[in-house]
Amino acid sequence: MTNKHRPQRHLGVSFTIIVTLSTALAPQANAASDRASSSFTLKGEAKPVCVMPAPRAAGSGVTYNEGVIIFDEFLQPDLTLNAGTVTITFPATMCNYNTMLSLTTASGAMRNRDPAATVAGDANSFLTEVDYTASLTWGSVSMPVLDTSQLGAGAAVEKIVGGANVGDLTLTIKTEGGTVPVVRGLYDDVITLDIGPAH
Amino acid sequence: MFCVFTTTIGLLVLLSLSTQAGAEQKQGRRLTLQGIAPAACGLTLPPRETNAENMQLATASPGESSITMPSLLDAGGRVAGGRITIEMNAVCNTEYRVGISSRSGRLVLADTVPENPAFADNIGYRATLDWGAGSLRLDSATNVQASASPLNQPYHGVMRLVVEVDPAPDARPNQAGLYTDTLTIELGASH
Numbered sequence A: 001m002t003n004k005h006r007p008q009r010h011l012g013v014s015f016t017i018i019v020t021l022s023t024a025l026a027p028q029a030n031a032a033s034d035r036a037s038s039s040f041t042l043k044g045e046a047k048p049v050c051v052m053p054a055p056r057a058a059g060s061g062v063t064y065n066e067g068v069i070i071f072d073e074f075l076q077p078d079l080t081l082n083a084g085t086v087t088i089t090f091p092a093t094m095c096n097y098n099t100m101l102s103l104t105t106a107s108g109a110m111r112n113r114d115p116a117a118t119v120a121g122d123a124n125s126f127l128t129e130v131d132y133t134a135s136l137t138w139g140s141v142s143m144p145v146l147d148t149s150q151l152g153a154g155a156a157v158e159k160i161v162g163g164a165n166v167g168d169l170t171l172t173i174k175t176e177g178g179t180v181p182v183v184r185g186l187y188d189d190v191i192t193l194d195i196g197p198a199h
Numbered sequence B: 001m002f003c004v005f006t007t008t009i010g011l012l013v014l015l016s017l018s019t020q021a022g023a024e025q026k027q028g029r030r031l032t033l034q035g036i037a038p039a040a041c042g043l044t045l046p047p048r049e050t051n052a053e054n055m056q057l058a059t060a061s062p063g064e065s066s067i068t069m070p071s072l073l074d075a076g077g078r079v080a081g082g083r084i085t086i087e088m089n090a091v092c093n094t095e096y097r098v099g100i101s102s103r104s105g106r107l108v109l110a111d112t113v114p115e116n117p118a119f120a121d122n123i124g125y126r127a128t129l130d131w132g133a134g135s136l137r138l139d140s141a142t143n144v145q146a147s148a149s150p151l152n153q154p155y156h157g158v159m160r161l162v163v164e165v166d167p168a169p170d171a172r173p174n175q176a177g178l179y180t181d182t183l184t185i186e187l188g189a190s191h
Helices: A008-028 B002-019
Strands: A056-058 A062-065 A068-071 A084-095 A099-105 A110-112 A133-138 A156-160 A165-175 A185-197 B027-037 B041-053 B056-061 B064-068 B082-092 B096-102 B107-109 B126-131 B134-139 B145-147 B155-165 B183-189
Touching: A062 A084, A068 A084, A084 B027, A099 A133, A110 B027, A165 A185, A165 B027, B041 B056, B041 B183, B056 B082, B064 B082, B082 B183, B096 B126, B096 B134, B134 B145, B155 B183
Parallel strands: A068 B027
Antiparallel strands: A056 A084, A062 A068, A084 A165, A099 A156, A099 A185, A110 A185, A133 A165, A185 B027, B041 B082, B056 B064, B082 B155, B096 B145, B096 B183, B126 B134, B126 B155
């Protein structure tokens, strides 16, 4: 039988052995020994990443749509502020490194932007801004409460998480019921929730 | 053998990197909070009597009350007179207008009786409404309705209504019967 009639699988096995021997013998060419070794360093860098899925909202008298939270039952019949609570959950939020959580209020309260929203006489007889609290938990991690009655515009609360973390990221925003009426108009504020490198 | 193993690790690293596409080192969300306070006016407490003489207040609901004179006439059948002060907590969270009006302009007999020139069949009265920003006066002798110019500030406070019926010992005696009128205070957004 000639070589060209041999089964192909035998030809393939022979070729692999030749390559392996060649690799193993090469370092021994100038230093003959009865032992040889070769080491390999394996590397792969895990980049710091965070994944924050789309949120879901819960709360009575509250509408959530694409980042806008509307308190639908803002006032009580006597025009004082209605108590309200809304919870925004980003399920299974994950960061694979030690991050800093921060909550920032742009205006320091929900404010009435209408310049005509003024009060004659006793300024305390009406509300022209609405304070709220925002609390944030991430799995078993909780951060200090952002209380706009104690903070001004641009203020933030921060917390270094302490390590990689995964869990539901839950933001709870509350307004307390009021005792004085609220001047008519649109009240708003922007809360920014950030997870990122500690600075 | 080593070649095969190294290749496998390389594929795992590439696979890991590919699953991170779309994730970022930093994540953030901007959430806008909104609440709308509609323009509105209302009575935050029902009317209450603070001072009265021969008049009594009864309140069926914050928007409906009655004032009764227990002794409308004196012993001679003439108007005995009376006075009452009523306070209401009112609020408007926007520009507002306030007005007061009388349906009949005076107390008139509810029942139709034959006219008799020797007897009176109506009784005049005055009503004064005071609140933080001004005062309105209604008088059966001169005007049966009054309204203030729109006020461009919200209002929150006490409104005080004083209703007075003067005694008329020298006037004609009044016909017997039930005398009534409806006095209406309107408080509303001016736009």
